[in-house]
Amino acid sequence: MYKHFLLILLMTLLLTGVIFAQDEGDMLHESLQQEHERADENEQKVRDLTRKAGRISTRLSDIEHDVKYLQGKIRKQERFLSKIKENERKARQDHFALEEEKQRISLELSGLMQTLWPVHLQNVRARFEGVDSWAMFDRRFNWLAEIYGATSDKLNEAHKNSEQIAKNLEQQRLLEVEAEKQLASINKNKDRLLGNKYSLRKNLKTIRKQRQDVETELTDILSTIEDLKYQLQSQKTKRFSLYKRTLPWPVQGRLVSGFNLRAKPPVRGLVIRTKDGANVQAVFWGKVVHNDTLRGFGHVVILYHGYDYYSLYAYLADTFVRNGQEVEKDEPLGTVGFYPKADGPGLYFELRFHQKPINPRNWLTALK
Structure with missing residues (x-):
């Protein structure tokens, strides 16, 4: 009887061990399966990132090739x-x-x-x-x-x-x-x-992931434009340097802050407060060389006037012009948007010569 009991106990223990080993094997198999799935997912991500990097590299290579060709x-x-x-x-x-x-x-x-x-x-x-x-x-x-x-x-x-x-x-x-x-x-x-x-x-x-300050980025843009040495149809009869103190104001409004390079931070243009939806106009004949957002300036239009003169119109709500378009003097460029320094609708306006800011008050007509 005792021997029979020991035999039953031994068989029970063996059976329990087999079941436990089977459960443990199942768990291990499931864990390994999950690891394989994660590895497959990671491998797919790597492949996707590699393809994306390849597309970017190809895109940059194509652009660089087109730049050299042009x-x-x-x-x-x-x-x-x-x-x-x-x-x-x-x-x-x-x-x-x-x-x-x-x-x-x-x-x-x-x-x-x-x-x-x-x-x-x-x-x-x-x-x-x-x-x-x-x-x-x-x-x-x-x-x-x-x-x-x-x-x-x-x-x-x-x-x-x-x-x-x-x-x-x-x-x-x-x-x-x-x-x-x-x-x-x-x-x-x-x-x-x-x-x-x-x-x-x-x-x-x-x-x-370059970090550039506003002035460096703007200078970089103007440098890119200056390198192209655009020649405009209007240059034949209209030279910017001959129109000092005769240019119209880009928008009707009240001057809030003027040009002051010694201020901290420097003020490189004019801050003009105006009414909501006011039209912004070109101060001189020129070509639209930038019509996009610019960090620190909101939406910006930059006009090139020939002979290394530029005008900049910032914080626009919308624009009526496109890149590459030649515009007339007094032609509407867009409408003003919200300008923090004007505490409402307003325009930030700059004039530049050889990328460096110049005082617009020396070029615009006197305030009435």
Whole structure:
């Protein structure tokens, strides 16, 4: 009986051990399965991040390639434009020479006509009175023939000169059309290049997590634009530096704070309080080279006016213009938004020359 009890006990313990081992094996298997699943998830994340990094790298590589291509293309176009402008300059010089030639021919022709006309009138009235001999008649006839011939030659010369002037003017017109076409193409490529450089800068900034202060970022933007050396159609007749103290105010309102580089922090522009929804206008002819948010400035429009002059309009609620667009003086750019320093709707306005801020009060008309 005792032996039978021990046998049952032993079998029970063995059975319990087997069940426990089986449960423990199941738990271990489940744990290993979870670890495998986590490993698979992590591996997938790594693959996703690798693909994402690869796409970013490819994108940056494509942008850099496009930047180099556009830079080379722009250099070739600008060399071609320089040749066109040189031909324009030569055509203008030729025109001045032709005009001087025209003056000379006119004076000589006038002198011949003054000599010929009285003799012609005398012959019409008196025919051959006063001619005593054939020799005298022959001399007068030959003299008159020479004067008539010289006059005829001079008239032909004047006619050819007029034709040359007309051809020269047409050549200048065609060169001007070609120059404008080439300049438009160059600026279009520069707009694309500027967009690529902005994209490249933003991507690199995201990847490297660079921290730039507001002034450094703005200077960087202006430096990128300045490197492109834009030439504007309006530059032919309108030069920013000649309009000192005559520029209109960018918005109607009250000046809250003025330009003061010695302040802490420096005030590099004007703080203007205005009414809600007021229109902001361009102070001069120019080109939109930035229409985007800028840390510390809200939504910003930057205009390039040629010869390294810029105007900046910050804290806009919305804009009416696009990047690359050339705008007229007084053309609406957008509407004002909330500006903390104006404690309400307002505009922050800057003027810059060679990236450095200049006092707008020296350029705008006096306050009324």
